[in-house]
Amino acid sequence: MGQHNLDRIIRPQRLAVIGASEKSGTIGNVLMKNLIDAGFPGLVLPVNPKYQEILGCRTYKSVSDLDVGVDLAIIATPIQTVPEIIQECISRKVGGAIVISAGGKEAGVSGNEIEHKIRRVIAHTGFRIIGPNCLGIIQPSGRLNATFISGMPPQGNMALVSQSGAICSSILDLAFKEQIGFSNFISIGSMLDVDFGDMIDYLGNDNSVKSILLYIENLTNFRKFMSAARSVSRVKPIIVLKAGRSKAGAKAAASHTGAMVGEDAVYDAAFKRAGIVRVDTIEELFDCAELMAKQPRPHGPRLGIITNGGGPGVMAADYLASLGHEPAVLDAEIVSKLDAVLPPYWSRNNPIDILGDASAERFRQVLDICLDERTFDGVLVILAPQAMTEPMTVAKALVAAMHGHQYPIFASWMGGKSVDQAVEFLNESAIPTFDTPERAVRAFLYMVSFARNQELLLEAPPKVSRDMVFDNTTAKHIFASSTAKGFLPESKVWQLLAAYGLPVVQTVVATSEEQASQVSSDIGYPVVLKLFSPDITHKTDAGGVHLDLRSDLDVRKAYQLTMSSARQYRPEARIEGVTIQPYLANPDFEILLGAKRDPDFGPVILFGMGGIFTEILQDKALGLPPMNRLLAQRLIQETRAYKLLQGFRNHPPADFEKLEEIIICLSQLLIDFPQISELDMNPIMIKNGKPTVADARLLVSPIDVISPLHLVISPYPGEKIFRMTTESGLHLVIRPVKPEDAPLFTNLFEVLSPTSIYYRFFGALRMLQPAMLSRFTQIDYDREIAYVALDEDSETELMLGVARIIGDPDGTTGEIAVLVGDPWQGKGIGASLMRQCLLVAQQRGFAHIHGIVMKENTQMLALAKKLGFAISTGKNGSEYEIEINFNSPDMIEGLTAF
Template sequence: MQNSLTLEKLFNPKSVAIIGASNTPGKVGYAIVKNLIEADYAGEVIPININDKNIQGLIAFPSVLKVPKPIDLAIICVPAKIVPSVVKECAQKNIKSAIIITAGFGETGVEGKKLEEELKKIIKENNMSVVGPNTLGVINTANGFNGSFSGTFPKQGNIAIVSQSGAICAAILDWARQEKVGFSKFISTGNKAFLDEANYFDYLEKDPQTKAVFVYMESVKNPPLFLKKAASLAKKKPIILLKSGRSQAGQKAAMSHTGALSIDDDIVTVACKKANILRMDSMEEFFDLAEMLSKLKKIKGFRIAVVTNAGGPGVIVADAASKHKFKLPQFSAKTIEAVKEINPHASNPLDLIGDAKPTDYKTALRVLQSDSEIDLVYALLTPQSMTNPERVADIIVALNKRKPIMASFIGGTAVSNPRRYLKDQNVVEFETPERGIKALSQLENYYARKKIKKVFDQKTKQNPLIVKMLKEKNQLTMEESFKLINEVGIQTPKTIFFSTKEELNLSSIKYPVALKTASGLAHKTDYGLIKANIKNEEELLNQIELMTQNSIKHKIKPFFALQEMLQGQEVLLSAIEKDFGKVITYGLGGIFVEVMKDVSQKIAPINDSDIEEMLAEVKGTKLLQGYRTKKVYDIESMKKTMKQLSTLVLTYPQIKEIEFNPVFVTEKGCFAVDAVITLKE
């Protein structure tokens, strides 16, 4: 992990060398030099060109080795095949930071990957901090540093952009110029061969100019580190993520674009919840939150008053609020009294009715801003003959300095100029009220989850005997699995393990019982190696004989488990190692999991609030709470088992996968009836 000191020179270099600088318009080396000059970058710009001695009025050098002074940062835009030799020269010059603009590396196939590996080796040996390759560049608006070939330099703001796609970077910059949205830092990560999002999160967490971080991403280089650094950053500043590659087609396109493998999209969503990252479903949502966080003044809370000149938009807002679980508070008696001349039956949303004049808006907005129970006012307007949109826009701009006002001027031609005026005057304005409510609800969700304590460590002391057993195996028998899970307190039913019927004390067995293979096999039914509800000794002996034959037939060691039959609700609990860590899955067994996919997942470790959330996310949980049957099962014991499972897989990282299928939750206890554990090779 690069430290913040070395990253500092990427954003605040005192001197920068452009290797591949050019006098030819249309070339990347020309654009970068021009951008640095035009942005009034305070540091020294040093063009490097093997042929020209003067680049755009600046003295040029044939190599960084010929520059008679220290260089903080190199921006490299030469052909891919000579980039490694150029980086070696930078290392010789003791340049520790670089931005490699050049494409033609890992994203282009086998030869490009080889070239990228060669580059990695040089950079690692010389302990350099490098952005790219295949990047648009880096921008810092605070000091006029435009180390990119973008055609746009954004205005200064409080949002940082970290994007894997240079084209998306360009689109965001162009959108921001139109919408008057400002940025603090702008980072095009490129192929992420060296620095990645985790490094930038580390830096941006401490950056005083950055209040929120927006990320466009197609792949995750180091998922566990990404999760750790994102969680740390999100404790202080919201992270808004647009992660593409959600479908198979999208993953295929992402791989051809970046050369990197995508991650199971469901697990990305689980990771976002763990770290409190706001994951967007579209670029529209991404842009909406960017505008809101860029322009909206700090608000105390999310108690929103809505004012409108028509009933329809008010109903739409109420529906949108309900959909996104966003509450619109009731007005106080004082507020209702103050607006009764406008609407004698005032409620939230406040309908000013179709003949509302600008003065009615002014009165309503002032009253709502004065209400201490209201944090933000949302003004809706539709083009009506009595309502002058331009005048209402003027009123909103003037009053926005008191308590924040958002707006949605709904329509087309009649409201286009007022909408543009509001945006130009730094008022948050959405084309439709649904978009405004959704953006607010997403932001409220971030702050609500921020208050919930998350745990990232839940290990206990390892048992040396268990460690020894795990070293010698990569698949545990059921007996060994039970020994392991009992170690952390997970309950199992009364079970007798045996290989032949002669080992059993048949007279002591109480029926009914279940018989199954204990070899560690997952799909026992497929092999005829499980039978429940055996009622007597004769049936048991017949089943032992049959399963012994089936075991031999399928080349499975004859080893069996005889269990008491439990009465309870069948539940699935499992843990599997995925990209971001150990993923805990909870769901009701049988059709609920297999057909309905009614499950909830969290990344370990999980705490009480995580478990409560998992239970709430699974519709079948109602069956455990006595729905229809009136039987209430021991949910507290199940919660304890879930936490014990989380502790187990973190304490023993050798475990690759563990599945309890089923777990029986009874009226008094929770029991893992079967456990299949797979270890790492």
């Protein structure tokens, strides 16, 4: 109901304006005028007891007087009246409302109470609300201007969703000036109900929307936002301007990790994980909006720069280099072609300086050559006003040359009045224009970032080469036997890390000088002696770390010095002794791996340079669990430490697979134990490639949610794995699909007959493309159910079949599909997979499941009937529709008994 009623808000046929007015200058009057002036083709029903007619429209005294089934109510009355009005709307079966009224939570306690009252009114009704405190929405294709902003932007394929009305107004002005088309303009306001996650889901399923712009001040349902964004960003770009970069994070951090994980850095990590491109300024948002609206996406960063002025070309190249890229290299063939049309003293390089006396014809010849080559992923044309160059003529040459090319072409016509007419012509001709070369380059590279995001989203993660075993029982006992808040005793931290497969250095606690002496002798010199105190976090600051102790005398002196220094540093601290470890001399590298629980995004993993320079160098990268090897690789590669870890001089490279594994181990620990507030492993010493955790501290604090609800990304449901034997004697492992399963899918596809492929994909298919493999394996476990059947008796992993239910964003309905390899059909595998998917869907609260089956697929039809599906003729005469209703007692009984 949620998404359906959202469609009734954005594409209404009948709408009511509650608070409509004849009084000029009032919001109620402007709303009515804008609806009429825009040419809205549906019914406009003003509601106000003071009038009988407003702007020629019959007026209703109250919502109760309206006919049942109005799609949208636009409410522009005082906020105190809104709860009662919405209750009336629900009674009259109105689909949803846009609440223009201000005075909600932004007004303080009283406004908060009103919003809570509204939430109680709409709870469990399916009624949706955009706002309050919003401008409303504009939908150009439907001639709908349900805002108090005059004017209608050109129709296009880009949607804007903004919390700020001022941003909406500014972009609307830009749209008029630059001739930028939009599919939707949505002012979302304070998000009492409909939030960014809802809008991303809705716009992601709208075929008329090709890209989405978001202006975000804050998020509400973080997990829903991440789920929607990860789903939609695979198929269309999402560009975000998130306000508030300057907010301080981790003010009371207890560890290096805590100090380095600030609020805005976590947003960066979350956006990156979701495939979102983040811009920094309103100017950049405008520039991205224009480039996305008018041009195709680039496939890479190879930029060609054509200029009639050497200086602007150098400016563009310099700015490109400052952002980590170089202009595309010209090969001999293209240089030869350019030699034929350019003066002998042209730059013979990229930027292609065609000189200040360049005519429109010279521009056109160079453009034709460049656009016919595959050397570039985009072309920037820069025109500087010159006596020999007429801006409008060159603009017309550019427009004439661009037709039929599949990569972005954009322009920087530099200057003032002399280029205004040409710039307007370019805008009208769908050529993005930028005041400076730098702005043009920056907008292009943001689009390159989106292309790179999509590429990474489609990449299949490699498998780990060893089984990763986690001792959850021991870990639970450690947490249960410790206090609910504060630092976990150091000895227990070492036990915990070891239980989760992290390579820890041997560590023994000594509570006296004599014991320290004996332990050091047992371990073998040289050793490290460290202060053991639950109250002193940074041992070095307290004089509590002594390295490379080579004798009993060294150990005794270090023990005495540690005790006196610690007591002097913090007299009230509990001093419980020291820890003794073997000394890892001259490590090749020192890194930091840690985690912090963010109040909004849950646990965040930090990787970076370790040791004493951690906070000085601030070399870090952040990631969100769950992690796999591919995500761990990216985390490492984002740091400057990555180049060092590849080895140099006499330092061998780190074992990257081992580093990836310990990141995955840490991820699983954070998934299983929400009470971990901060975890710091610093340093992790790398010697001869192998990492060892040399020091660690862990802070615990209470949390009111259980695993995995503390995460913003649903983890792999490992508890859903089970084994069974089919009636035909096959021993199966039935488990949820994993991202690492891509090779198994490819192998399964290779044993399918053309008939099986046709039944599953409704057409011929020669191979599974990367995008399809990614779609099948890298799923969101919150909104999709997918199980694979593996042959337990096979020496190597062998996938026999797969079934999935793709749920709608509301989680109420889903579409089912099943596929079994030809050698194993008719052996009960498809039935086992479908039954498991249906049982999980029932547990999650799905209302009904449907699917489409070809008429010739008699096996599937028989199975559907056996499982309780109703079968009917589809819209296309060559197929059947199958549907199952979870509210049917017969269905539940049949499914459970099967």
